Amino acid sequence: MRIGVIGAGAWGTALAQVAAHGDAPVLLWAREPEVVASINADHVNAAFLPRVRLSAAIRATGDLAALGECDALLVVTPAQHVSATLTAIDVGDRPLVLCAKGIEAGSRRLVSEIAAEAHPAAPIAVLSGPTFAHEVAAGKPTAVTLACEDAALRMALADRLAGPALRPYHSDDVTGAEIGGAVKNVLAIACGVVEGAGLGQNARAAVIARGFAEMTRFGVARGGRAETLAGLSGLGDLVLTCSSTASRNFSLGMGIGEGRRAADLLADRRTVAEGAFTAPVLRAAAGELGVEMPVTEAVCALLDGADVGAIIGRLLARPLRAEG
Numbered sequence: 001m002r003i004g005v006i007g008a009g010a011w012g013t014a015l016a017q018v019a020a021h022g023d024a025p026v027l028l029w030a031r032e033p034e035v036v037a038s039i040n041a042d043h044v045n046a047a048f049l050p051r052v053r054l055s056a057a058i059r060a061t062g063d064l065a066a067l068g069e070c071d072a073l074l075v076v077t078p079a080q081h082v083s084a085t086l087t088a089i090d091v092g093d094r095p096l097v098l099c100a101k102g103i104e105a106g107s108r109r110l111v112s113e114i115a116a117e118a119h120p121a122a123p124i125a126v127l128s129g130p131t132f133a134h135e136v137a138a139g140k141p142t143a144v145t146l147a148c149e150d151a152a153l154r155m156a157l158a159d160r161l162a163g164p165a166l167r168p169y170h171s172d173d174v175t176g177a178e179i180g181g182a183v184k185n186v187l188a189i190a191c192g193v194v195e196g197a198g199l200g201q202n203a204r205a206a207v208i209a210r211g212f213a214e215m216t217r218f219g220v221a222r223g224g225r226a227e228t229l230a231g232l233s234g235l236g237d238l239v240l241t242c243s244s245t246a247s248r249n250f251s252l253g254m255g256i257g258e259g260r261r262a263a264d265l266l267a268d269r270r271t272v273a274e275g276a277f278t279a280p281v282l283r284a285a286a287g288e289l290g291v292e293m294p295v296t297e298a299v300c301a302l303l304d305g306a307d308v309g310a311i312i313g314r315l316l317a318r319p320l321r322a323e324g
């Protein structure tokens with residue numbers, strides 16, 4: 001199965017490296033000509049995944065049409081750009097493995113819904129889980145959820161993408177797998193705020209646990225399964241990104257907690273903090289479904305410039321309620 005990767009940010013590049021194990025040829029589409037040049041000439045993605053020597057089996061291209069030679073396509077652009085990128089490709093009935101974590105602003109579509117509308121004949125899979133790109137590219141042990149409704153295809157994809165250090169667990173719950181990844185980015189911003197504002201470890205644990213409760217409420221209301229949300233793609237990824245400054249979402253939150261403006265923090269980034277885009281659309285989608293998401297609402301207010309102390313006070317003053 002020849003793999004093509006759409007998007008050569010940190011994660012697309014790390015996944016290309018995984019797919020190229022055993023010198024299997026991989027075609028990686030990059031939007032930036034300088035990224036194409038540096039991968040092909042020097043086997044490095046200096047812009048998005050520096051200091052990692054890439055397999056010579058990875059060839060980069062700036063031409064989306066070149067992906068026509070691939071048997072399966074990994075979709076790894078930021079969620080807000082998936083629609084524009086996918087509608088520019090002729091996919092036919094080739095499998096699309098969705099690796100972006102987010103919900104589309106405006107339309108409120110999950111990435112699987114964007115893909116299904118753009119390419120109704122393409123089988124859809126989701127690959128998600130606790131996966132810092134630099135660790136995966138360095139060959140550190142990592143486990144992911146690979147979700148696809150077609151049992152034969154999910155086994156084939158898991159076999160093709162598994163590597164010496166990457167272990168996919170399979171699932172048929174596509175919606176559950178992608179909602180975990182989208183929602184945890186918003187909750188990671190909240191945990192970063194807690195860290196930046198010096199609110200302590202107890203508060204961070206409370207945000208993780210109550211955040212997981214709201215991730216599960218939303219995921220189940222949207223058609224996912226609670227057990228998927230409690231797995232690698234939900235709780236696993238939540239724990240990872242709520243605990244480390246290696247997370248772009250956590251570090252964005254940390255800057256906000258330290259008193260900086262979200263708009264300023266976002267302005268000079270070349271890398272993506274998906275939670276900043278997902279938070280408002282998640283709040284809207286939850287409101288439509290009648291799902292309470294107080295941590296998500298707090299993150300939205302903080303992204304809009306609200307005072308950290310006032311927002312924490314508001315969360316703590318909510319009426320007491322049963323935990324379950």
Ligand SMILES: NC(=O)C1=CN([C@@H]2O[C@H](COP(=O)(O)OP(=O)(O)OC[C@H]3O[C@@H](n4cnc5c(N)ncnc54)[C@H](O)[C@@H]3O)[C@@H](O)[C@H]2O)C=CC1
Nearest residue numbers: 008009010011012031048078079081100101132133271272
């Ligand atoms: N970096 C990581 O450790 C992981 C990232 N992800 C997800 O993968 C997705 C991609 O993130 P990264 O690879 O980290 O990106 P990145 O932050 O390393 O790089 C930004 C990417 O956005 C692309 N981009 C910017 N404007 C664009 C446009 N108009 N159209 C298409 N692409 C555009 C750039 O070409 C570049 O590939 C996100 O949804 C992220 O949540 C998932 C797991 C791990």
Ligand SMILES: O=C(CO)COP(=O)(O)O
Nearest residue numbers: 129130131132247248249
């Ligand atoms: O999704 C990720 C790890 O699983 C990467 O998290 P950040 O986008 O917050 O860096």
